[in-house]
Amino acid sequence: MATCPVCRGERTRPHWADLPDRLFRATSARFTLHRCDDCRTLFVWPVPSMAELATFYPESYWIGPSDAERDTEARAQGGLLETYRRFVLRDHVRFVARVLADQRRAGMQVAMVDIGCGDGSFLEALGEPSAMGMDLSKPALRAVERRGFKAVHGTLDACPLPPASFSLVTAFHFLEHVRPIEPVLDGMRKLLVPGGEIVVQVPNAASLQAKLLGRKWGGYDVPRHLVNYTAATLRATLERCGFTVVAENHHCLRDNPTTLANSLVPSLYPPSRLSRRNGPDGIGGAFANLAYLAVTLASMPLCIVESLLGRGASVMLRAKPR
Numbered sequence: 510m511a512t513c514p515v516c517r518g519e520r521t522r523p524h525w526a527d528l529p530d531r532l533f534r535a536t537s538a539r540f541t542l543h544r545c546d547d548c549r550t551l552f553v554w555p556v557p558s559m560a561e562l563a564t565f566y567p568e569s570y571w572i573g574p575s576d577a578e579r580d581t582e583a584r585a586q587g588g589l590l591e592t593y594r595r596f597v598l599r600d601h602v603r604f605v606a607r608v609l610a611d612q613r614r615a616g617m618q619v620a621m622v623d624i625g626c627g628d629g630s631f632l633e634a635l636g637e638p639s640a641m642g643m644d645l646s647k648p649a650l651r652a653v654e655r656r657g658f659k660a661v662h663g664t665l666d667a668c669p670l671p672p673a674s675f676s677l678v679t680a681f682h683f684l685e686h687v688r689p690i691e692p693v694l695d696g697m698r699k700l701l702v703p704g705g706e707i708v709v710q711v712p713n714a715a716s717l718q719a720k721l722l723g724r725k726w727g728g729y730d731v732p733r734h735l736v737n738y739t740a741a742t743l744r745a746t747l748e749r750c751g752f753t754v755v756a757e758n759h760h761c762l763r764d765n766p767t768t769l770a771n772s773l774v775p776s777l778y779p780p781s782r783l784s785r786r787n788g789p790d791g792i793g794g795a796f797a798n799l800a801y802l803a804v805t806l807a808s809m810p811l812c813i814v815e816s817l818l819g820r821g822a823s824v825m826l827r828a829k830p831r
């Protein structure tokens with residue numbers, strides 16, 4: 510039965526069929542997004558098996574270019590790209606730094622873990638010495654360690670970390686990949702000390718760009734995003750799972766413009782191009798990167814407007830267990 514992952518309602522039906530993997534072309538299969546009649550959540554149905562899901566994630570999905578390529582890239586761009594990455598991460602940094610500052614002010618001992626930390630660029634931008642990462646990708650973990658942060662291999666359901674040991678658990682662009690969500694939120698809660706909080710971020714299916722672009726919206730990222738939350742349904746899900754939401758943010762210069770760019774020019778998305786090529790990128794690659802950057806920059810004004818309207822392409826929530 511295609512039960513709604515958000516409200517558990519059973520009145521769901523196919524909404525968009527025959528959807529390809531537009532972004533990575535990791536599979537030639539086609540997928541269907543079902544929609545719940547009650548809460549309107551869109552979700553992939555049938556849910557792919559774990560084995561199928563594993564084939565939908567090329568290595569570059571998590572980590573981007575190899576170390577050698579990253580060094581070459583950095584030299585070629587004279588550090589411009591790294592400066593750009595830091596600049597666009599400032600919304601994440603500001604939101605999370607406020608949680609840590611509040612905790613310090615309240616006399617808490619701060620310790621944080623970022624679940625699904627990827628290459629650790631966020632941890633580095635945040636610069637919180639007590640922070641660490643957890644991920645399943647070994648190249649990602651090596652990248653985090655090179656940035657000077659501790660990183661462990663694991664998942665929340667087989668968690669190598671001791672319970673009740675963190676004041677903050679973060680998970681950016683993670684919850685939309687998992688189903689069911691309840692054990693994941695439970696795993697996050699178990700890691701918290703009393704008074705601890707979580708920060709989670711997902712694409713916002715109620716954003717202006719999602720409404721304008723319909724089935725071509727990049728935030729659906731079929732078939733990897735199993736459940737497409739909105740700000741309202743993510744809130745409702747956290748509340749149903751025993752959390753109280755205390756802050757919400759829609760501004761995200763890193764993710765919102767790239768989601769729009771991925772909708773318009775999915776074949777130019779750099780990690781996607783990386784997953785499809787077998788050799789040096791060359792001059793064509795440099796041109797493609799430049800074109801992608803131009804579309805991303807051109808997307809920024811619309812993304813700022815939709816965030817101001819409370820309909821940004823991603824939503825970050827800060828919540829604490831009840």
Ligand SMILES: [Zn+2]
Pocket residue numbers: 513514515516517518545546547548549550
């Ligand atoms: Zn529903």
